[in-house]
Amino acid sequence: MSRTSNGKSRASGRVTLAAVAAHAGVATMTASRAISQPELVSSLLRERVEKAVEELGYVPNRAARALASSKSNVIVVLVPSLSNAVFTAVLAGIQDALDPYGYQILIGNTRYSDAEEEKLLNVYMQSNPDGILLSGLSHSKGVEKTLATSRVPVVSMMDISTDPDRVSVGFSQIQAGYQMTRYLLDKGYQRIGFMGAQLDERTIKRQEGYRMAMAEAGKLDPTLEMMVPDPSTIALGAELVERMHATMPGLDAIFCCNDDLAHGAIFQCQRRGIVVPQQLAICGFNDLPASALMHPSCTTIATPRYKVGFEAATLLQTLIRGEAPEQQHIDLGFTVMARESA
């Protein structure tokens, strides 16, 4: 009806709340409430507003709402990889936990780089997020500073911290590395190698657990460790098992820091006629879907990645509401999956 259009308007052309209100014959304020807090509006006016919304095809402007309310309803999630099935499962858990609450999730892929993480965080801070989910416990000084000055609630995922100033959801990467190695030792393997790639925080901690167990058994031998900075892939696992087999005499088992490497190692052994586990035992970490089904099936550690995402997002909401969490650090544990390959 009352379409004000003087040539020099800056209006976007979209239907505004004011237009809806005019159409419904109420004040803008009433239209706003009818949409956001309908229980505060009489059913008569509420229905008129709803009808106007429908007829005009009104779409709320999120930027305007965020600016006026200084609540963005945005949650930032930073993960090291999107191609790694572990983190897509974490994301699924986050989405399922947040879905009913109308948050907009901003996903940042740090590509395992602290510098990239810092860059992404700084960009995402422009969106004034209500909360932040981070992967891992160790971050750049810049990230620590940004988080400290912004006072936005943060939950760390994948590992568990003991820091009273932090909130974390995950499991002990060191303990998991330790238990996998103990499993191999208990099975009687003598010369157990460690295959690590990417060299991110989690790889290093699993290696630390491996070393603890090996030292405890009096079998620690640094020449049995193969650590490379390349991204973890099946192809790399195939290549490294070849190198380890050739250069580490007497090697009878390999603890691969994740399942991709382990699968590649198993495939390569099949191709080369090395019988797994009789000639060489192989185990991995994460329990990806193929691990249970490949032949031989892959011994590994099952990790609660979906649950990590779900619980972390749930905990973050508690913090956003300003409530104190029941637990600041939630240990979701892990399970050794004994299968055919080791």
Place this chain on the structure above:
Amino acid sequence: MSRTSNGKSRASGRVTLAAVAAHAGVATMTASRAISQPELVSSLLRERVEKAVEELGYVPNRAARALASSKSNVIVVLVPSLSNAVFTAVLAGIQDALDPYGYQILIGNTRYSDAEEEKLLNVYMQSNPDGILLSGLSHSKGVEKTLATSRVPVVSMMDISTDPDRVSVGFSQIQAGYQMTRYLLDKGYQRIGFMGAQLDERTIKRQEGYRMAMAEAGKLDPTLEMMVPDPSTIALGAELVERMHATMPGLDAIFCCNDDLAHGAIFQCQRRGIVVPQQLAICGFNDLPASALMHPSCTTIATPRYKVGFEAATLLQTLIRGEAPEQQHIDLGFTVMARESA
């Protein structure tokens, strides 16, 4: 300096552009320009503004910028899955193409549901996106309507359309299904089955290509098709190969609609002692990393998924700038990867 703080302020507490300007002794407008279009500001003032930004730790408010400029710098991407490596590769391509231009990417996971896609799109429209990237060519009426009325540039990914009102980047799913089947026929296989899951648009089109080739060869037989709506997984491939082998007499090859199913089928054959490809040939679709490395290696179709994302995002930017694209439909092709399993 001039900190105005009367008790009833609605200010967020964050450092504003106005504060930066005051600190630098310039007008807000000048501070704005020094940040967004520095070439329009004298170096003297520009440096004073930069210093103020640094000293105050200014973080721009993206909502305010979006509202004032009615440019969101947001690009919406809707994919059917985040756990499927195909779409994470597409996303990587999109991110690499968009990264230099400061867009914020809003990723929506439709979970292979048209209804979910419609819901997500409606929510994301509130962010007033500059452009939209969609997966596939077929969408709900609601989605079509929203896109038509909003007039936001859209590029469809994964398949190629011929519709002059659309813009698309991908390859012909039908042709790829046809060529894979022709490959099997040329190899001499007689009774070639089709294993399809999820029953999404792409599965259906690959099946269509399979049927074309089989009919052409006079070998089309509907009893050789196994179609189930469940999500495609390795476990499902293992289960379905078992059913097909048991119920389809004389079956000598299976075209699985994707690599997950094919890998599961190959693993299961190994477990059951069915020799691949001598007793049963298996091929897949997409060329996931494991396909080249597993034993036997998996014959499949290599798809340009990273490139689809990259080119689609590049094309979208052309549309956003209001330019006419050189080509409205970009066919990136595909490659039959002949390996050991078929």
Place this chain on the structure above:
DNA sequence: CTGAAAGCGCTTACAG
């Protein structure tokens, strides 16, 4: 339960 006014933090459109 309803509404008029002011303001969120920026940029546009002018003017000089």
Place this chain on the structure above:
DNA sequence: CTGAAAGCGCTTACAG
């Protein structure tokens, strides 16, 4: 090259 004014489309904080 610089700046004062107005406005983007909502919500907050009041008042009635």
